[in-house]
Amino acid sequence: MRSSLTLSAAFILAAAVFIGMPNDGMAQNHSNRFTIVIHGGAGTISESMPESVKEQYYASLRKALTIGRDVLANHGTSMEAVEKVLRYFETDPKFNAGIGAVYTSAGTHELDAAIMNGATLRCGAVAGVEHIAHPITLAKLVMEKTPHILLAYQGADNFGREMGMKWVPNSYFDTPERKSELERWMKKIKEHDHGTVGCVCLDEYGNLAAGTSTGGLTGKMPGRIGDSPLVGDGTYADNQTCAVSGTGIGEQYMRYAVGFNINALMAYKRMSLKDAVHYIIHDVLKPGDGGVIAVDRKGNYAMDFNTTGMFRGVANSSGLFELKIWKDK
């Protein structure tokens, strides 16, 4: 009796290893096929930016995409890839997430982030973070360690401290570039600063995940929360349809529930990923509002925007590795 039990346990374990068992416990078909899409924000991005600056952006995008691609190529999960890519962006001062976050009208930083697992619909988010260096990891901890989805302000920072995350002064997020954007904003020079970061993936287990991290919009009122940490607006993932991360004027993304509606067009209207994304970006949102990246469960992907540019990249298990900023380059 005992040995037949041991035998069946061994059989189950072997079967789990054979079909693939990502560490969130979801056994899925193991296809060896993966796709990853990243963005580093959409907005007014001048094509006449100096060659050296362009190269710096491409180098950062290449690094982020390589980090995520390598996680997936080494049998990691989509959730792991999303977190790792966004943690990288949160340390790169060129992007509006972590160090390099934009300033509020009060000259401070309030960071938002969310992550969602398309296999389980479990998700976690934080808003108004002022002292935790990696909001995306804090969002993942909200998902894993609390019964809640969204923690904000002091409650979010204190939870991070309880979880043993590094506590940083708010000035840790300062950069001179973002400071001068705030100064221009104060002189009423209107521009949509870019740099929010996002990542969506399909892993070899057939699971989708999405994540977004941002400092929000330059000059936002203290207390303003954008679309990025709102599940269904700037971030959404469901294995039945797609994973989406948006970037742009958050209020528009909230008004039109962008992430959820792309998913809904696919689920209810049987639209393809590309058509659903195109419809929301070009027929629902207004020119200049922003862009999205998305991937579906077959590995089809979309990177669409209605601004002058969107920092973006895509890689997959067939060897595709592509980076772009403007329409064709």
Ligand code: ASP
């Ligand atoms: N969507 C972000 C927000 O409104 C900003 C951005 O993506 O540029 O907070």
